[in-house]
Amino acid sequence: MAQFPDIEARVQAQESMSAMLHAHIEKLSQDMTASFKQLAEYQAATERDIDARFDGVDARLDKIETRLDKIDARFISLENRFERRFISLEDKFDSMLQLLTVLTRKIVE
Numbered sequence: 001m002a003q004f005p006d007i008e009a010r011v012q013a014q015e016s017m018s019a020m021l022h023a024h025i026e027k028l029s030q031d032m033t034a035s036f037k038q039l040a041e042y043q044a045a046t047e048r049d050i051d052a053r054f055d056g057v058d059a060r061l062d063k064i065e066t067r068l069d070k071i072d073a074r075f076i077s078l079e080n081r082f083e084r085r086f087i088s089l090e091d092k093f094d095s096m097l098q099l100l101t102v103l104t105r106k107i108v109e
Contacts (some may be wrong), residue, residue: 005013 004010
């Protein structure tokens with residue numbers, strides 16, 4: 001018959017195995033905690049970087065919007081000037097037509 005180690009040796013082996021497993025679990029827990037901490041720091045840094053980039057983009061868009069507003073104002077000003085000039089030309093054209101009508105009547109008479 002095969003001889004098994006006595007109960008004391010088996011309990012010691014179980015205790016040793018339990019202590020070793022506990023140490024491995026503790027090490028794994030510490031490694032995971034460190035990894036999560038690094039991941040959280042990386043995530044926070046990435047978010048700060050993204051926020052800074054968006055702030056830069058917002059500033060550029062604000063500049064573009066300001067420039068577009070100035071261009072719109074200039075365009076409206078030009079439209080108003082052209083409209084006034086066309087009205088003035090129409091008035092002059094109407095006056096010339098009236099004058100031509102009067103002159104044509106006098107010549108025909």
